[in-house]
Amino acid sequence: MTLRLQPVQVATGSYDTEGQLVFADGFLVAVxxxxxxxHDDLAGMWFLEAGFGRVVTMELPLFADLDKAQNWIEQRLAHAA
Structure with missing residues (x-):
């Protein structure tokens, strides 16, 4: 499996507009x-705005950086296979 990130601006209705689309083998799996x-102490962290397919979760986790987010997504995809 190969993850690919694509920068995107997201209309969230707040100042949180910097986003990344996450594709796994060509399929959109997360935003x-x-x-x-x-967000004070949480500023700069990454939030799972949306997960699709095997990345759907009710938790909506936070990640310190994009590497941690990608690792989490890869684990979700691997465990659900």
């Missing part, structure tokens, strides 16, 4: 949003 300075 990540970088939290803005409005």
């Amino acid at each position: 990540l949003i970088r939290l803005s300075d409005d």
Whole structure:
């Protein structure tokens, strides 16, 4: 499995507009949003705005960086296979 990230601006209705589309083998599996300075201690972290297929979760986790987010997504995809 190969993950590919694509930067995107997301209309979230807040200042959190910096996003990444996450593709696994060509399929969109997640949308990540970088939290803005409005989130104080969480600023700069990445939030799972949406997961699709095997990445769907009710938890909506936060990640310190994109590498951690990608690792989490890869684990979700691998465990559900």
